[in-house]
Amino acid sequence: MPFDAPVRSRRRAQNAVRFLVAILIAIFLDGGSAAAEVVGRSPRVLLLHPYDERLPASSIAGENARNRLIEATSGNVDLFSEFLDLSRFPEEAHIDRMARYMAEKYVDHRPDVVIALGESATRFIVNNREAIAPDAKIVFCGFGRDSASKLNLPADVVGAFSEFDIAKTLELAHALQPDAKHLFIIGGSAAFDRTWLDSARTDLAVASKDYATTYLEGLAIDEFVERAARFPPDSIVLFLTILADSTGRNFLPKDALAIVAAKASAPIYGPYDTYVGQGVVGGNSVTFESLGNAVAGLALDALAGKPITDIEVPQTFFADARQLKRWGLSESSLPAETALSFREPTLWEQHGDLVVGVIAVVALQGLIITGLLIERRRRFAAEGESRLRLLELVHMNQSATAGALSASIAHELNQPLGAIRSNAEAAEAILRGTAPDLNIIQQILTDIREDDERAGNIILRLRGLLKKRSEIDWQEFDLNEIVDSALNILHAEAAKKQVAVSAEQSGRRLPVRADKVHLQQVILNLATNAIDAMVEAATADRKLVLHTTLHGDTKVEMSISDTGRGIPKDRLNSIFDAFYTTKPTGTGLGLSIARAIVETYGGKIWADNRVGGGAVFRFVLPLAEAT
Structure with missing residues (x-):
């Protein structure tokens, strides 16, 4: 049967490509080196389409063939495409012009393989082989052995045969409508349409005797629609192709089908799976995706120098679940392994994964929550332990300060x-x-x-x-009070070491929420370190200044500056590390403890060198009250 079909979804293309990946890799690994024997250039493949680029059948097959060739050769192939447009221009004059045009076009780029998509394209390239591709291998697809025998093809022209058996489509229709009494066969007025009608008369000669059979042909599209609207309910309708109606109006077959099916009063079947989604209940067909993959396999073998022979591309039944529902036809009556499109999943099929997923998520959440609760308890225990250790360290530091x-x-x-x-x-x-x-x-x-x-x-x-x-004894208090308390403790030590101590305090309350003794200890640690840092300075230059102020709108700042030797720049980032000290008898814990205390109460502490000499330590704490 000649090669033609309307466009449809590319789902089958993707499935076919996945299914053939293993074979594809094997072909490429075995044939890649032979293909490379085309010296000095990549092999050339010409894809010859019989009609224009809008026709779904050759477009789908051609695209799948192209993709397989590119994948199998890792892109090392020159691909050319030509559209003969023979449905709209079937005249010999046009065919001759196309032959001359392509002969001149490819004179310096002769193809190594020509892939002919359909009977018309095959006839064209065989008749014009010497002018266009004299040394090329020719492979074809899209029609059956009977049509091939009528072409008298040369022995070296090899094809992927496909039988578009309209009798099998009627077999599917009969299984779904066993009580049907009428059979209508629809075909257009184009040469291709008439070929289909002739084949149908032959193929259905026996089976059609069981029905009141009517061939609808030679009509305008509106007449087809009118007749379709008056089909008896117990009718089976076979839609072949309408490339043109009796008025000469051109169509894509799928578009003509959609127009007729919209008004039809009985179920419609067709021989192309590209009709699914356009109004057909189902049919039997060779998919155009599988045709493209099959003919590409022949082309790859030809490029690899392997012997090639004719192959058969299998047929499959297909159906549209929505049309089954529309006409009240039983899905269980479909032949085994029918490809069913648009089937509504059952409740479990539709939501099973969701239900399982929800159960799994809930179970997982339960485990996570349990784990988080355990972790929370551990964290609280660890935090309590950490606070206890901090309090012990602070106490040790306080005792050391008291001793000092x-x-x-x-x-x-x-x-x-x-x-x-x-x-x-x-x-x-x-x-x-x-x-x-x-x-x-x-x-x-x-x-x-x-x-x-x-x-x-x-x-x-x-x-x-x-x-x-x-x-921790949480209290809310004025930071200035703690500064006064620390000054009283430091007074005697500062006087002993001849350090002038002064305080520059904010004129307003600076309320913070913390433990008074802890913040006092921070100030004592920083101040005693500052006093020790000034022992080498001249007596008149020993000055310790404690300063408090607002820091932005939500924090307070405390700074303690001295006139000592300052801090080496390379040590500024490490002085708060545990056990870091510059004193011969120091423990290296004072500043580390000071940082731990400040951070416990949501603050931050850092150190810098003063411009005029000496160091300044600053820490900020959150205000207990927003300003």
């Missing part, structure tokens, strides 16, 4: 204690007199009380440094 300041604290404590003793002795002496002055005694007692409070405050601050706790 012990001499200064003792000296500062001796002052009020000594004053108390002196005042007490003076009071005793006055009382031993004959007329003690009670006003003086009262003043002495006031001095003793003030000195006692002063000593008590010193001891209270020392107890704060030495107190060990198992939890």
